[in-house]
Amino acid sequence: MEIKFYSGNIAAAEGAMAAGCRFFAGYPITPSSEIAEHMSRRLPQVGGVFVQMEDELASMAAILGASWGGLKAMTATSGPGFSLMQENIGLGAMTETPCVIVNVQRAGPSTGMPTLVGQGDVMQSRWGSHGDYETIVLSPSSPQECFDLAIKAFNLAEEYRVPTILLMDESTAHMYEKVVISPPEKIKIVNRKKPRVTSEKYLPFKPGRNMVPPMACAGEGYRVHVTGLTHDERGYPQTTDPEIQEKLVRRLCDKIRKNEAKIRDMELHYMEDAELALVSFGISARSSKAAVNHARKKGYKVGLIRLKTIWPFPEPYFENIADDVDKFLVVEINYGQLKYEVERNVGKGKVYHLPKFGGSVHTPEEIYSRIKEVYHGD
């Protein structure tokens, strides 16, 4: 076991390498650039390849290419770059390409506040590209979690063959804290399933376990055709048959939706007897936790649901908890994104919101005063 003093950005880069990442393509952007800088120094030391591309379109395309070349691949960016990556995130979803995208959120829209925190990419990380698909989105609240969830992001990307997004925020990215690093043999690593049949019998998009097809990469003798067009199990384009479209898209979505319980990751704090539940993630969840602790001391039956997996959203959990919890307060640095998802899933539970617009984090005091209002309100 090693103990390091890392920022969230450095921790995410180190976590990625611990997970087996050996390819990074990126384009500089605040507040994520330290990830690229760190990767440019560290990746060659472990035999990996770092390449600085001409833009984020190219960065995203390059990690897909590297993933089909058999490497675990990652890029890192912030909102404006994340917007550019949506095109090839869609290709990654359609072609079921394992890869990890780190999005260190800053305040938007557009160029917004480049050096300051935001959490406005919750919805974009879900469905920023066109068409129906699902991704997996993880949100860390500390440098330790940047490390741990970077590993988890790679494992999920490999398991489900899906672009997986590590949705960080500027504050978590630039915060330095203690990070405990387990020895490599103690770190769980998942690798993509390989076909076990001969190339003659192999259908590259025929689903296996968990609705995920085994993946043959370039140079392995399977001569796979990979296309962003609607395709059948052979990988061949079928662009006029709605039944093939339905079969494919249903599976692309369901392999994530129907495995939600396995992908789910959240921290529950004082939720045993909570009458009011705060729902938060990332840096906002840390202020929320401090506020909940203070409120508990003052006798309020308040708890915190901190989402580490944002997408797929844990719908069944919220449906169940709504039987016991009357009120929910969503704390996030945007004008209402996660809030809608909570509202959609808690039935008659009342959902309150404490937004911020970016540029600063919630203080525990302002959350505590909102807790009091909501708790005593109608």
Place this chain on the structure above:
Amino acid sequence: MEIEAKQHPMDKYLRADRIPHIWCPGCGLGTALNCFLYALDELKIEPDNLAIVSGIGCTGRIAGYLNVDSYHTTHGRAIPFATGLKLAKPDMKVVVFSGDGDLFAIGGNHFIHAARRNMDMTVLCVNNYNYGMTGGQLAPTTPLEARTTTSPYGNVEHPFNLCHVAAASGAVYVARWTTLHVRRLKESMKEALNKKGFSFVEILSPCPTAYGRRNRSPTGLDMMKYYQEHSVIKHGIDPSEADIEIGGDIIVGKFIDIEKPTYNEEVEKLIRKARK
């Protein structure tokens, strides 16, 4: 025996179950693909050691007909996808086969930067002067005054001279042929495939359906005759002097063939340095 006689000698490189292809009568893509298959065959390139990456468009469909690891990516992004693939699989031969709109309009930035890095790949660009797949719109290669569905009064934009762009961006091998020059095109493809670094072959190809019939060449044959009448072979010429204009000479030949360390070689050196 009769069944054997019906097999095309290049079937071994093709996904025969995907033929017939989608291309129009008179299109030059079949010829371009045929030249490529013979180039592969004569170089004895092992199919399992070859990856084809395409973007979007008529030429982009080539990837789907080749029985190798083949990637039909997003519009304009074949080169960066191929960049990632080549860096992950340095021992594989990586070829980008795509059209002029894909590689030089939406993908133009990727082209110049891959050439600048001297990324080890071969880029084959089929230039038919227009966007054929979408119905014949103006492309960055459309000659001045040519009519397309989005330049109904004649094109007022200056076109790219693709070989000049490639050379200026740093490509180590640059050649241009038409689909009339089948043997020379095949030989040029072989040279490009053998070249270490960023090699580029422009293939002028008829598109009678979308381009020719709006520009006084309504059949593939008309366009081939035009190539025959206007092509002039000038090896080694500065590609900046090889602009394409309506009615002017079409300068073809091998323009650039130089040596430069490739990006892959530099990355290998860098990794050795970092691991010391």
